[in-house]
Amino acid sequence: MSRWQPDARGRMLDAALELFAEQGYDRTTAGDIATRAGVTERTFFRHFADKREVLFAGPVLLDEVVVETVGAVDPEAAPWPVAIAAVREAAARLGAARTPAQAAQRARIVAQTPALQERELLKMASMTSAIAAALVGRGVAEPLANLAAHSAVAVFSAAFARWASGEEDRPFEQCVDEAASALRELT
Amino acid sequence: MSRWQPDARGRMLDAALELFAEQGYDRTTAGDIATRAGVTERTFFRHFADKREVLFAGPVLLDEVVVETVGAVDPEAAPWPVAIAAVREAAARLGAARTPAQAAQRARIVAQTPALQERELLKMASMTSAIAAALVGRGVAEPLANLAAHSAVAVFSAAFARWASGEEDRPFEQCVDEAASALRELT
The missing domain is CATH 1.10.10.60 (Homeodomain-like)
Structure with missing residues (x-):
């Protein structure tokens, strides 16, 4: 090459x-x-x-994507749709840069190595903090901002598992919509 | 002494x-x-x-508490109430063993040291996996089990922040109930 x-x-x-x-x-x-x-x-x-x-560095800088997205959403929007919009955009970008098979391969490698698992948890915690801070910046009070951010990342993780399984041929962001609906029905 | x-x-x-x-x-x-x-x-x-x-070792073994609780809940109960029962019991045990001030002090120490933050994330991830596995053991399908577990731990974290703030004099488990209601309204 x-x-x-x-x-x-x-x-x-x-x-x-x-x-x-x-x-x-x-x-x-x-x-x-x-x-x-x-x-x-x-x-x-x-x-x-x-x-x-x-x-962990590529192909998508999740923290930047979520902060940009939260900043761009209608100022009148409620916290939950904003948090979901953030993880939905992160999913769309990641889904454009990676196939489900590639994402699943990466997830398997991470799951096999404890040091990588810790780094992955930090990455998810960082995205959670970024969303929570951006919500606080919009005037959402704590601990609601944190609850919304944590729950949106829970939706992202569940959507990721569904998307990367490759069982259904749906874009990652559509899996986010479905997981968000599932959480609403669940609670 | x-x-x-x-x-x-x-x-x-x-x-x-x-x-x-x-x-x-x-x-x-x-x-x-x-x-x-x-x-x-x-x-x-x-x-x-x-x-x-x-x-991290004391005073409550969260993984054991959540697995026991999930195992003891009515077999007919839906996934979400089961997941919330698990983190509610974890909160009740922790709240019985620690004052909000002690919990807040521990949280401040953890937040100041990156190695402790990582260990804390692993602890929360471990509790999440324990709940998800226990739900799967009850016949809940993935990724619903994972979504419920992640979201219940999000509720636990938000409740912890509220309880440890000491602003209101409420038991930790009551803060869990309130955070669960807040998530339902949020979504």
């Missing part, structure tokens, strides 16, 4: 997922990923601090 | 919270905690693997 091919970052993301699945996360080095993606190690480290960050 | 005084474990829990607040988590040793609690270091290490575990 030529190093002049476009989207080196995307190729590194794909290569990392392939290699982690083929030979295990622990046995894969940054150099392996660079080689498979047809880039130099230097290019790898320009994009990612280490191999772990390949799984 | 005599080492023959009853409830050495409870004294160590109290001593750790006091010392972490007074002199910081990093500067407090297991030996300091033992001395303050009036026990030997050997006794400390019979109860806790290290000083971090004093914050």
Whole structure:
């Protein structure tokens, strides 16, 4: 693969997922990923601090997406539709950047390695805090902002499991709508 | 303080919270905690693997409480009331073992130290998994079990924030009921 091919970052993301699945996360080095993606190690480290960050840095910056989305929603909207709009947009962006099979592969790799699980929990906690802070910025009081943010991320997680299972051929954001309905019926 | 005084474990829990607040988590040793609690270091290490575990091992084993509670609820009950019963019982037990001020002090210490934050996220994730698995054991399908478990833990977290704030003098489990109502209205 030529190093002049476009989207080196995307190729590194794909290569990392392939290699982690083929030979295990622990046995894969940054150099392996660079080689498979047809880039130099230097290019790898320009994009990612280490191999772990390949799984967490891309392809979508969830915190930014949710904060932008909350800021763009009609100021009169109630907290829950705003929180759901935030995770729905995060799902739409992630669904555009990844196939369900790729997302499922990443989830399997994360589930196999405790250090990656912790990093994943931090990522979800960070998205939760970002949504809660953005809601507070809209004048929603605590602990309602936190409750809405936590519950919206619960919806996101359930939607992710459904979408990544690949059992039904529906966009991730539609799975979010369905999970939000399921929660409403549940409670 | 005599080492023959009853409830050495409870004294160590109290001593750790006091010392972490007074002199910081990093500067407090297991030996300091033992001395303050009036026990030997050997006794400390019979109860806790290290000083971090004093914050996480006691006073309530949340995973066991939620699994027991889910198992004891009427088999005909719907998933959501079961999930809420689980976190309500966890709240009742925690509320019986700790004052809101003690819980708030512990939360402040955890929030100040990234390694403790990660451990706290794992603890909440573990309670979520325990509830989800117990729901699946009752025949609830995925991803509904996961959605119910995640949302119930969101309710628990919001209730905790309200209870530990000490602004209102209500039992923790009543805060759970209120947060569950708030989520129903929210969605």
